[in-house]
Amino acid sequence: MADRQQPTPGEIVIMAGAVLMLAGSFLPFYEAGPFSWSAWSNAFSLFPLTILMVLLALAIGIAVALRRFGHVALPARVWMFSAAQLELALSTLIAITMLCYVIRDTGALDKGVGAWLMVLAALALPTGIFMARAQQREV
């Protein structure tokens, strides 16, 4: 559609972060020899917190995509938070929690590619939100 605007770099970072978070959740999060556990594994206090974070990240990505491509009027406020505040708060909390998972000393367990992808994606979310805000201010 000609009237549809291209996504800003910040929005691309947010949407890519959400997709990366989902993809990373299926890859090994912790590994030990022939064994591996993904974010969906009910082990090492991963599930259900990691999956909750994946779903919230996806929700943020979908909300950004709907606003940009679907021209959908999403609620401007959720309880005491504006939509922008809610996205920033959730993405920051997700990033902090994911960082804790990779900082954690797991002893004989190695962190898998899924853990690194997920923390990268989690850090991309608030980064993208700040980028999108900066670009909005410039316009």
Place this chain on the structure above:
Amino acid sequence: MDGRLSRSGIVIVASGAVVLVGSLLHVYESNSAWSSGYFPVLTLPAIFGVIMAAHVLATEVAKGVKTSDRVLDFSWTQVHVALGCWAALMMLCFLVGEAGVSARGATISPSKGIGVWLMLLGSIGLAVGAVMRTTERAGTPPLG
């Protein structure tokens, strides 16, 4: 401020203390939330509780302590709600989830200690206190 805690402040400070004490007790087997393998994932709710309690004490009890009205885009009431609800959500997830592991038929499942229950109770208290704070400060419109 007259140096007295509000009702929400009492709930937040008490809950923050409960979460912190719980984190120092046996959370899984003989490990605390600060033990290797659990730190900082399981410690995070306690850290959030300490931040919330410290802010309440600094602003409502201590005289002369000035804190900024906002943190980034958020009022302090919103910060309390976000941290309190996230801490409660995390503890509920840890309650439902398995801290151990099963592989090839062998299962290692550390039993939950008193600490995890205290942390759950305290983190729910943090969320409740933060929500109470929103009604006490309903006159302050959130920006966004």
